[in-house]
Amino acid sequence: MKELFLLKLGEIVLKGQNRRVFEDKLKTNTRRRMSKFGQFKVTITQSTLYVEPLNDDCDLDGAWEACGAIFGIASMCRCRACEKDLDAIFKTVVEYLGDELSMQKSFKVESKRSDKRFPLNSIQISQYVGGELGQFFNVKADMHHPDLTVYVEIREKYAYIHTPSVPGAGGLPIGMGGRAVSLLSGGLDSPVSSYMIARRGVELEMVHFVSPPYTSQQALDKVLELARLLTVYCGRMIVHIIPFTEIQEEIRRNCPEEYFTLIMRRFMMRIAERVAVEYGCGALITGESLGQVASQTLQSLAATNEVCTLPVYRPVIGFDKQEIVERSWEIGTYETSIQPFEDCCTIFVAKHPVTKPNIK
Ligand code: ATP
Numbered sequence: 001m002k003e004l005f006l007l008k009l010g011e012i013v014l015k016g017q018n019r020r021v022f023e024d025k026l027k028t029n030t031r032r033r034m035s036k037f038g039q040f041k042v043t044i045t046q047s048t049l050y051v052e053p054l055n056d057d058c059d060l061d062g063a064w065e066a067c068g069a070i071f072g073i074a075s076m077c078r079c080r081a082c083e084k085d086l087d088a089i090f091k092t093v094v095e096y097l098g099d100e101l102s103m104q105k106s107f108k109v110e111s112k113r114s115d116k117r118f119p120l121n122s123i124q125i126s127q128y129v130g131g132e133l134g135q136f137f138n139v140k141a142d143m144h145h146p147d148l149t150v151y152v153e154i155r156e157k158y159a160y161i162h163t164p165s166v167p168g169a170g171g172l173p174i175g176m177g178g179r180a181v182s183l184l185s186g187g188l189d190s191p192v193s194s195y196m197i198a199r200r201g202v203e204l205e206m207v208h209f210v211s212p213p214y215t216s217q218q219a220l221d222k223v224l225e226l227a228r229l230l231t232v233y234c235g236r237m238i239v240h241i242i243p244f245t246e247i248q249e250e251i252r253r254n255c256p257e258e259y260f261t262l263i264m265r266r267f268m269m270r271i272a273e274r275v276a277v278e279y280g281c282g283a284l285i286t287g288e289s290l291g292q293v294a295s296q297t298l299q300s301l302a303a304t305n306e307v308c309t310l311p312v313y314r315p316v317i318g319f320d321k322q323e324i325v326e327r328s329w330e331i332g333t334y335e336t337s338i339q340p341f342e343d344c345c346t347i348f349v350a351k352h353p354v355t356k357p358n359i360k
């Protein structure tokens with residue numbers, strides 16, 4: 001039988017009556033992600049998403065990597081299925097993991113039997129398969145610190161053989177948490193905050209402000225590249241590119257310098273809210289982190305919030321810069337974010353911006 005993937009569901013299993021809806025969404029999302037790697041069958045049974053290639057043309061490595069970015073999955077493994085019979089299990093382990101096993105000094109077998117009709121219990125299965133493998137490969141069984149653990153799962157239809165699972169992307173399926181507008185700049189913070197809110201199942205509509213000629217085409221390309229990197233997790237998205245030059249010039253002409261950034265931020269939020277309403281989004285998301293810059297103090301954030309009615313969520317509000325950097329590295333946006341291009345927030349900045357504004 002061919003290799004397939006078992007993806008174990010995360011928090012979805014805690015959803016009582018709604019669980020089916022979450023599962024259906026997860027299946028749809030997974031089918032869409034898999035479609036560019038070939039034909040796959042995607043099903044859910046017993047808290048597990050089965051992703052099976054339907055023919056030899058499938059790009060299994062590409063599909064496996066894409067599975068690692070699907071929100072809603074707690075852990076995942078590549079495995080081989082076989083008939084539920086001890087001989088078949090032993091033969092499959094030899095075929096599938098033989099090369100790996102013969103290179104180890106020690107191993108153990110761990111079994112799980114969710115099909116209770118299977119005549120042996122999990123300890124007996126491990127003892128039998130482990131005993132046969134030990135003899136065949138001449139490797140030592142070690143229950144405490146094995147170099148390799150071989151897993152045998154007896155499930156409804158087949159037995160499945162695999163090595164240890166790896167963590168999945170966690171979170172909830174995209175689309176289950178509603179829709180929000182995320183304000184995406186070219187910096188480190190907003191790609192991470194977009195990722196974090198998307199991981200809770202929120203579908204994103206991106207808004208990016210440009211101020212040509214003060215901001216360049218390269219700066220815009222960089223933001224589009226960040227959005228493209230985020231689609232790996234978030235799926236398809238629209239980036240609304242909003243010309244902002246006139247507003248910024250008007251602020252520069254008419255406002256006290258120390259209020260430039262704050263007033264500009266308020267305009268950004270007003271416009272983002274218009275987009276949100278037009279596109280049926282229930283919240284605004286930004287990459288602000290408390291105290292990072294003058295416009296991100298409690299007082300400044302309150303003054304910014306004051307112009308909108310929709311809730312504004314800031315997933316990285318409590319993160320240190322270093323933590324944001326680590327996250328951006330993990331999700332793959334770091335290298336792009338650190339490219340040095342100007343953002344409309346970095347032009348017309350005051351030497352001494354207010355840090356404790358009041359609305360009045
Ligand atoms: P980032 O690293 O995300 O750029 P930052 O710490 O540089 O954030 P600011 O430049 O003050 O902070 O921006 C705060 C937030 O405002 C950003 O995280 C982003 O959500 C939003 N924002 C800033 N500039 C833009 C822009 N040009 N277009 C859309 N949103 C923006």
Ligand code: MG
Nearest residue numbers: 185187343345
């Ligand atoms: Mg910025």
